Amino acid sequence: MRRMRGTFFSTGSWLAIGLVLTVLLACGKKDPVAPEPEPEPEPVERPALKIGLLIDMTAGGSEHGIPMRRGFEMAIEHINQVGVHGEPVVGVVADTELNRDTAVSEAMDLVEKEEVHAIVGAWASSSTLAIVEEVTADAGIPVISPASSSPSLTNAMDNDFLFRTTLSDHDQGPVLARITLEQGIGNVGMVYRDDVWGRGLADAFEGTWNGKLNRVALDPAETSFTDALNEAKGITLVEEFQAQALVVLAFQPQQEAIVREALDRGLFKQFIFGPTGRSLDLLRAIGPEHLAGMRGTSPGAAQDTPSAVAWENAYRSAHGNPPPYPYVKQTYDATVALALAAQAADSLGGSAIRDKLRIIGRPPGELIIAEAGSIANGLKILAEGGAINYEGAAMPLDWDENGDLASGFVAVWQFTDLGTIEVIRTVPFVH
Numbered sequence: 001m002r003r004m005r006g007t008f009f010s011t012g013s014w015l016a017i018g019l020v021l022t023v024l025l026a027c028g029k030k031d032p033v034a035p036e037p038e039p040e041p042e043p044v045e046r047p048a049l050k051i052g053l054l055i056d057m058t059a060g061g062s063e064h065g066i067p068m069r070r071g072f073e074m075a076i077e078h079i080n081q082v083g084v085h086g087e088p089v090v091g092v093v094a095d096t097e098l099n100r101d102t103a104v105s106e107a108m109d110l111v112e113k114e115e116v117h118a119i120v121g122a123w124a125s126s127s128t129l130a131i132v133e134e135v136t137a138d139a140g141i142p143v144i145s146p147a148s149s150s151p152s153l154t155n156a157m158d159n160d161f162l163f164r165t166t167l168s169d170h171d172q173g174p175v176l177a178r179i180t181l182e183q184g185i186g187n188v189g190m191v192y193r194d195d196v197w198g199r200g201l202a203d204a205f206e207g208t209w210n211g212k213l214n215r216v217a218l219d220p221a222e223t224s225f226t227d228a229l230n231e232a233k234g235i236t237l238v239e240e241f242q243a244q245a246l247v248v249l250a251f252q253p254q255q256e257a258i259v260r261e262a263l264d265r266g267l268f269k270q271f272i273f274g275p276t277g278r279s280l281d282l283l284r285a286i287g288p289e290h291l292a293g294m295r296g297t298s299p300g301a302a303q304d305t306p307s308a309v310a311w312e313n314a315y316r317s318a319h320g321n322p323p324p325y326p327y328v329k330q331t332y333d334a335t336v337a338l339a340l341a342a343q344a345a346d347s348l349g350g351s352a353i354r355d356k357l358r359i360i361g362r363p364p365g366e367l368i369i370a371e372a373g374s375i376a377n378g379l380k381i382l383a384e385g386g387a388i389n390y391e392g393a394a395m396p397l398d399w400d401e402n403g404d405l406a407s408g409f410v411a412v413w414q415f416t417d418l419g420t421i422e423v424i425r426t427v428p429f430v431h
Helices: 011-028 062-079 100-112 125-139 151-155 169-182 196-208 226-233 254-264 280-286 306-319 328-345 350-360 372-383
Strands: 050-055 090-095 118-121 143-145 162-164 187-193 212-218 245-249 271-273 295-299 366-368 388-390 407-415 421-430
Touching (some): 062 090, 100 125, 118 125, 125 162, 226 254
Parallel strands (some): 187 245
16 A cells, blocks of 8 residues: 555544644633724814004004004904804004005014914005015915005006905096086196105096196105195196195195195195095194085995994994094905905915905805804805805905906095084995
8 A cells, every 4th residue: 555645643633633722712712892993183283364464553644553453353353253264363463654664574574473374454555565566475475455545556566465455546536536626626736645655546636637737746755845835836827827726645744734834825725635634633633614625535335235334333332433534444354354265265375365365255155244243154154165255344355356346435525614524425436
């Protein structure tokens, strides 16, 4: 018989091995246990949205700047009913001191030291143009100016990071010319601040003015106005060809000095003002006996809309009557718009916020107004991926490709003999 190579076991040996294996398996067997749950992931902390406010609060624009700061702070308070990305928004305030170089320096600090994600400001057009072209365009920081109205800003080298919540003076200048003509004035002198704002508004006025115009540029640092006023009056002309009224386009305290000198020297008794002339400081300094009935134009706002009424009620509750100045509602709207855009983008990146600005203020989407509860609702809708249409306290925020408003309002106002400023009418614009 052929023998197979290898090891052989008897039947008994196999039974013994089986028994040993059975015992070993039994000894090693455990009751089934449910698998331990995976540990919950640690919540990721997101940095808070930080918005800078860059306006003038100490120099010639402080009369407007302090109420604008209140509008900014009210917006932050309303936003923080729920916050952005679940975190309270942080506001940082900086003062331009109505100086272009200071504005640039403060903007750099806001971006590099404070690490803001967006800026509301500036007040003066020259400051806004400088901070955008020298700081924020390259840094990719969205900027919304609530007050800078120079037409030059439309074509600023801003990389599409500049927006405005006020109309361009391209729209305001023709209204200023119209109200001058309505008062029976066909021959005017004009003194204007020689910067991008003053030149822009003067150009817009002259572009639709059909009467005689003696136009004189003023150095912003100038303090004596004898020669400028003589030239604006046309003092070398015979009386019938001399200017009947003076259009004043300047900042405080310069405009106060201009008006006072014109009155003291008997050159002008009638004045027409641009937006900076809408000033209680000016009225108190010169007196209602000289200025009552004098008119001007300024950025306007929607009247009696649900958003305007809600905002005015909130401001009245916090600070008393709404301020008689422009730009406060516009500051509030700029701040709210940046928060809504950041929530819509689900990002704090500058480009992401910018790209949502043109979406949050136009249909379709649920209507959101300038009221704390409504803004909270809008933020929640955006957090859930929905769409909104924010109707600003001042006007709809429908921005064109240049960051300019597609529609808005110009206010016509006048000083009263009671020492107040009243809006006579509001002129709508649609482009």
